[in-house]
Amino acid sequence: MKSDRILSLYTWAFLAFMFAPLLLMIVASFNNISPPSVTDWHGFTTKWYSFFWMDQSQIAADPVLRTLDRGRFIGCFGNSLVVAAAVVPLSLLLGLAGAIMLTRWSSKANGILWWVLLSPILAPGVVLGLSALVFWARLGVGAGLFTIVMAQVTFIAGYPMLVLMARLQRQPIELEEAARDLGASPLRSFLRITLPFLAPALFSAAVVAFLASMENYNTTMFAKGGSCTFATEIGAMARNPNGHPPVINAVGTAIILITVAAALAHALMKRREEKRK
Amino acid sequence: MHGKDIRLEAVGITYPNGFRAVEPTDLEIRAGEFFSILGPSGCGKTTILRTISGFVEPSEGRVLIGGEDMAGRAPDQRPTALIFQNLALFPLMSVRDNVAFGLEARGVSKRERRARAQELLELVALGDQAEKKPTELSGGQRQRVAIARALAVEPAVLLLDEPLSALDLKLRQHMRAELRAIQKKTGVTFLYITHDQSEALAMSDRIAVMNKGKIEQVGSCDEVYSDPLTAFAASFVGEVNMIPGTIKSVIPDMALVESALGTFTARNPRGLKVGDATYLFVRPEAMRLDPLPNDNRLAVSFDRRDLEGAFVTLHMKASDGTPMAAQLPNDGQRRDPASLTELGFSPEAAIALPEGPLARTGREEMAAQ
Numbered sequence: 001m002k003s004d005r006i007l008s009l010y011t012w013a014f015l016a017f018m019f020a021p022l023l024l025m026i027v028a029s030f031n032n033i034s035p036p037s038v039t040d041w042h043g044f045t046t047k048w049y050s051f052f053w054m055d056q057s058q059i060a061a062d063p064v065l066r067t068l069d070r071g072r073f074i075g076c077f078g079n080s081l082v083v084a085a086a087v088v089p090l091s092l093l094l095g096l097a098g099a100i101m102l103t104r105w106s107s108k109a110n111g112i113l114w115w116v117l118l119s120p121i122l123a124p125g126v127v128l129g130l131s132a133l134v135f136w137a138r139l140g141v142g143a144g145l146f147t148i149v150m151a152q153v154t155f156i157a158g159y160p161m162l163v164l165m166a167r168l169q170r171q172p173i174e175l176e177e178a179a180r181d182l183g184a185s186p187l188r189s190f191l192r193i194t195l196p197f198l199a200p201a202l203f204s205a206a207v208v209a210f211l212a213s214m215e216n217y218n219t220t221m222f223a224k225g226g227s228c229t230f231a232t233e234i235g236a237m238a239r240n241p242n243g244h245p246p247v248i249n250a251v252g253t254a255i256i257l258i259t260v261a262a263a264l265a266h267a268l269m270k271r272r273e274e275k276r277k
Numbered sequence: 278m279h280g281k282d283i284r285l286e287a288v289g290i291t292y293p294n295g296f297r298a299v300e301p302t303d304l305e306i307r308a309g310e311f312f313s314i315l316g317p318s319g320c321g322k323t324t325i326l327r328t329i330s331g332f333v334e335p336s337e338g339r340v341l342i343g344g345e346d347m348a349g350r351a352p353d354q355r356p357t358a359l360i361f362q363n364l365a366l367f368p369l370m371s372v373r374d375n376v377a378f379g380l381e382a383r384g385v386s387k388r389e390r391r392a393r394a395q396e397l398l399e400l401v402a403l404g405d406q407a408e409k410k411p412t413e414l415s416g417g418q419r420q421r422v423a424i425a426r427a428l429a430v431e432p433a434v435l436l437l438d439e440p441l442s443a444l445d446l447k448l449r450q451h452m453r454a455e456l457r458a459i460q461k462k463t464g465v466t467f468l469y470i471t472h473d474q475s476e477a478l479a480m481s482d483r484i485a486v487m488n489k490g491k492i493e494q495v496g497s498c499d500e501v502y503s504d505p506l507t508a509f510a511a512s513f514v515g516e517v518n519m520i521p522g523t524i525k526s527v528i529p530d531m532a533l534v535e536s537a538l539g540t541f542t543a544r545n546p547r548g549l550k551v552g553d554a555t556y557l558f559v560r561p562e563a564m565r566l567d568p569l570p571n572d573n574r575l576a577v578s579f580d581r582r583d584l585e586g587a588f589v590t591l592h593m594k595a596s597d598g599t600p601m602a603a604q605l606p607n608d609g610q611r612r613d614p615a616s617l618t619e620l621g622f623s624p625e626a627a628i629a630l631p632e633g634p635l636a637r638t639g640r641e642e643m644a645a646q
Binding site for chain 2: 188
């Protein structure tokens with residue numbers, strides 16, 4: 001009995017520590033005060049959500065917002081989209097190749113290969129960013145969006161690989177063999193049998209890779225040089241000497257919303273697929 | 278469609294992990310025949326099938342189909358089609374697209390392959406199911422889709438890897454007849470792999486019995502059943518009573534076998550010599566409750582009676598406890614089996630073979646699994 005209560009207490013504490021900061025941030029994002037506060041309620045507002053299209057005069061009137069460079073922020077956000085647009089296809093391609101090799105190629109080296117391919121996920125992000133920076137500098141490529149892409153892909157490719165491996169292990173190998181036996185070349189067998197089967201997993205893997213790229217901070221920070229991304233710019237804004245801009249809370253809330261929506265969509269898709277069986 | 282012959286010349290297969298799956302084997306399967314390889318699981322029969330279809334390269338020897346050496350030819354370049362144990366129907370494609378897949382891979386136009394797929398679906402009586410997904414069909418229907426899909430590429434050789442094992446008994450028996458009819462109609466060489474001896478006996482022109490990577494006997498169904506050449510073949514194909522003993526004397530074609538249960542006269546097809554250790558085999562249906570004057574005689578005590586419809590199987594014990602079975606036609610008379618004390622069998626129905634490994638009994642099979 002007693003151990004039960006300790007366990008439930010622990011569970012609730014765990015949930016509180018995990019979600020309380022998020023809840024506070026969401027509440028603060030609707031509080032009409034700048035710099036933001038949770039304890040000091042100044043009325044409900046959605047104006048922090050309209051920062052991107054707010055009137056210039058309104059920004060100038062706010063003691064914190066007026067120190068922010070909205071144009072730069074939007075530019076950094078655009079950079080993030082550019083980076084993600086390169087990172088997503090690259091990591092899908094690499095992850096797919098790795099997943100196929102590890103599930104369809106029975107080699108004694110598979111165990112070691114699995115660790116080698118996934119080790120960047122475990123490696124400190126700082127190290128990945130720094131090594132990309134040093135490596136490309138040696139080749140005469142300056143730090144910028146390109147080095148960010150390269151540094152991010154090293155570890156983000158691991159996520160699609162895991163997602164696709166799980167899916168490939170569920171497809172009986174006989175399907176590909178049957179295609180080959182009926183006269184299909186390896187390429188046709190891949191395009192007609194394996195790829196359609198992988199389609200839903202490819203979509204989930206793309207979403208995971210996109211979110212991972214958008215939100216990555218530490219690796220990007222070291223590889224970015226003079227450029228900026230959405231995440232690094234938010235980091236910079238949070239260190240604003242005039243106080244933490246309430247816009248960050250609004251942006252954070254939006255990110256949570258998108259992540260939850262993506263997770264829900266994924267769960268729904270899975271359920272629909274299972275129902276079809 | 279025309280069947281081609283298959284020839285294995287000293288084909289041996291060792292897996293990368295060192296497991297010797299198939300000992301050097303010679304085998305000839307004639308063009309247009311229904312040939313079965315019969316053996317217990319793990320005997321190497323599936324490996325032979327995968328070698329012929331091109332998924333496994335033989336470690337030594339050659340595979341020839343229609344006289345052509347298949348070395349270095351990938352599965353998509355061989356005149357074979359394989360029906361997998363789990364059928365491997367493409368789940369995302371309609372039944373029609375499944376059947377047309379091989380033609381699509383060969384670059385046949387869409388109209389032509391639709392027409393061809395429809396023809397084949399009619400052949401297997403599924404003409405009205407073309408739009409469905411494989412998962413919407415019953416087990417027997419899926420089976421027939423797999424057959425149609427394999428026949429669509431007009432193979433010279435159809436390889437079947439225990440495709441009936443997932444079906445229930447009634448359907449299985451029906452599909453046997455259907456497979457046989459399709460084979461006759463198309464003239465394609467069928468190579469059928471199974472561990473079910475009744476399946477092999479019912480469908481095949483000829484059978485190979487295989488054990489531990491070796492082919493023990495090749496012959497017609499009747500030959501393999503009535504004139505087994507090894508202890509394994511005798512014990513694996515059909516039910517059999519076995520009595521261990523030694524050869525006491527030899528007369529042309531026959532031998533006198535001395536055993537703990539008495540002395541018996543039996544056929545001696547392998548030419549065993551005096552003093553050789555032997556296993557004596559008698560089929561249950563050759564046992565007689567009322568021995569004839571020239572019969573071998575065997576003292577038994579009654580154990581139990583199993584009614585199997587058209588047949589009755591009487592289970593008995595010999596004097597040293599060895600189980601003995603006698604199968605009789607069910608003539609409706611219910612004589613009291615408890616009064617049974619003696620069985621008889623003719624010398625021609627008994628066969629003395631060299632001592633050797635036996636097939637596992639049902640009880641041993643259960644214990645192993």
